[in-house]
Amino acid sequence: MDSPRGAADPAAERRRALETLLRTEIPLSAQMDVAVDSITDAGLWLSMPLAPNRNPHQTAFAGSLNALCTLAGWAMTHLLLEQVGEAGSIVIRRSSIKYHLPVESPRVAACCLPPREADWDHFVEMLPEKGQAKLDLVVEIAGDADDRPAVLFAGNYVVTGKK
Template identity: 35%
Template sequence: MDLVQALQKTIDENIPLSGALGARVASYDGQLLTIDLPLPPNVNHKNTAFGGSLYCAAVLSAWGLLYIKLLEVCEDGVIVIFDGQIHYHKPVTREFVSVCEISDQLAWDKFVKIYRRMGKARLKINSDVFCEGGLCASFNGEFVVQKE
């Protein structure tokens, strides 16, 4: 099973909301994780995506990337969001994607080192939501991972 399939299976089995959102792991290229979402299950009264759905999509791609990156370094643990903020730039009017990548390699290396030594670590992760190629929302979050 590749990393995309492993993540999709984990999301399907452990995050029921992802099914209601229609979230599908589209791709992972070693750096960038992309999750596709349809508009219909996420629509609001204005026929645009509900802000809460966009927040969930952004958190899901950040959480998912952290999950995959931990698998790549042969680690696992309980991943939880500690803090998160989102900025909505423009309405989402069609299917949309949430994308995430670890842009600070030094921060990632420090995170892994602390996690292996302490069994718990924090990492700040950003993700973005796009619709028709345009940036619609930006998420900044902090995640905590702890050994089970």
């Protein structure tokens, strides 16, 4: 949606740019039909439709859920680098995932939470000093009415700075 007087919506442009980057740099995201839904101080939300990412039980396929969470962490790391005017190569070093509940929603949404302040401060200090830094991120996929996540993902991302 455009803002008044035909000016472009910066938030929408930012979402579109990130979605294009994901689809270009990580083609699996296009195959999964991943969308960037929201970028706020509270987190980054990516989503995918259930239909092409389902299993024989008509719930979300675990591999697709894992990929969506991994992509959310990668995208958050990219946005954080942009925020501080840095560039670098982002890779995931390790991750763990817990599947608490089946995911049946027609649109599956994952939220990558911002890093803890102390972790972020350390990351920002280490990248220029050492030429690389790591960042631990948590991604959740909503679950039941008790606010228990259906999926909980923890990823450790490493960025090697570009000189």
